[in-house]
Amino acid sequence: MRIRRNAFTLVELLVVIAIIGVLIALLLPAVQQAREAARRMQCSNNFKQLGLALHNYHDTFGAFPYGSRAGTVSYPNLSGVNWRTSILPFLEQKNVFDQLNFETGSFNEPFTGNEVLNNLVIDAYICPSSPVDPKVAAPNALNGNQGSLMHQYVGIAGAYPDPGGRTAVVKQTARGYAAGTGMLRPGEVTRFRNATDGTSNSLMVSEQSGMVDGVVLAANYGGGWAGQPESHPVPSIGSTSENYYYTGLTTVRWQINYETATASSSSQPYENNTILNSLHPGGVMGALGDGSTRFIPETIDMEILRRLSACDDGQTVSF
Template identity: 30%
Template sequence: MCSDPECCRQRSGYTIIELLMVVGVISILIALVLPAVQSARNSARQVQCLNNMRNVGLGLIQATDAADRFPACGYYGDGTPGTVGSFRSWVVEILPYIDQGTLYNQWNFEKHYLDPLNAPLGETHLPVLTCADDISVVPGQGNLSYVVNSGVGFSALIAGIHDCPIGPASGKLDLNGNGITCNSSTEGDGTPSDREMFFQMGLFFNETWKGEVRARRHHTMAGLTDGASNTMMISENIRTGYDPTRSQSNWASPNPYLTSFYIGYPCLNGTCSEGNVDYNLANSGSSAINAGIDQPEGSSPFPKSLHYGGVNVGYCDGHFQFLSEKIDGKVYAALASPQGGALEGTLLAQ
């Protein structure tokens, strides 16, 4: 009982000031907790992305060990009758090593990837091939978030010349700086040819399939003279894989803009002549790591992710780590090259 009349008239409860203070404290707590929750989710997605890449990368290493060579990033016909067209990508080669032996056994290696026998297989969604942070993934399609290291470019048929090294954004490559492109001959001047230097600066290459072989080059584990732990094998690129505007794009396509990542062309003015080599260009501009995030699928073949500050990368010795987008261009180019030491004595050794 309340003996004091004044006490009896007092009502229990919160004042407006107290209520506002409680609401303010709760708001501050929510503001502190939400970023932490979001950060935890981002970290979980990045770990899942790295785990998927690890499985794909180890599949690549197993396929390499089994064949005693790295697979081609893409197989094409050589232009002779019956072998024209696009056959398959590196992903097909590793299917048995990523628990997709059934798909591999159904693949008809005599047919193009768009042949009615192969096309439905290449459209199969394989979760291990995608990153959880890849916002371009389309459910139920042949998505791909991981690409292999192809150095400074790929080879193609240019003006009737087969196996011509070209850059994804720079055109024909004059790597030895002698003014000659699309030609293996250096006319006895002792300078390595563009094709030789091209081979030393990248790990995966386009190759011809069947018929008269016009482009066949590949590395072996033993040939990684810079060291397997110092040679990048695989990276993320969220701007590759399936594109809703192009039904021919999926993980089976050998299109070099979909299979591979490249470093920026390290030579000014389109030629690696004296004074033109600048390795700062290897990680700069539109070819820099994480540049071109907003570009359409297949138009920006350089490493990129939505992880803050860099991308996940796998190396030929089987270790995987986060690579900073601020990495020095010369270091970045050296990691892309499996035989960088062989460039000593050339202008590209600068």
């Protein structure tokens, strides 16, 4: 007498496995999209924090911080700071800020006098979609011991060529074109009244959380906190061969997510036209002068992007 047992045949089992595989293949992109949507939302929240911090700074001091400024100690100590250091108290980092030595301390490794900055990570300066380790510096950046956070958000100093055709406030240097027409400027401060095109039409901060041809090239030559070696603003640049550069800012010259680095412009972290980029599909996040957050598509017309990057060129464009 035979006992009949109920079970799957080999063919049935293979069919079930195949169906499960198809379902997983269909579901996986949706899961990835959901994860990226969450990361993009977090990135947008970071920009909201930065916009609010910059506005609170303006309310407190009557102006936005120097986009990048020199300090009292000359290169290579880079004792000056950029806007990302200045707004620390408004990012709930007042305890860190109060320990900083702005007279003789270094804002680059080894952070002599400012050891509190060593290995300090501020989540508000890091894009959650970026696979880039924020402690890994670009080639030729001053971050040999990886103790300085490589910030992934950059201030907008202006654009080249200037949409208004001005040349006195956009100067060519040995390190690329430098502008003093944006919301965050090298060597000087701005106020709301400087944004004559309207704060809602002026890009203030954007992203450098991606890579250029597989290399990290962001405005972090002296690390994420340092400023610039020269103390003068852009209008006082006297020569196209002047070795003028800054940390924490970029003068917009290239298309978003542009994949080619250009010598003496965007090929080094000490050049002035480092590219806006990210790993968000299709563009970058940005904060406008009114504190609002926008997604800027990589397909944006360059003339519109330049107009958004210059806050006082008289070429108003609605975002």
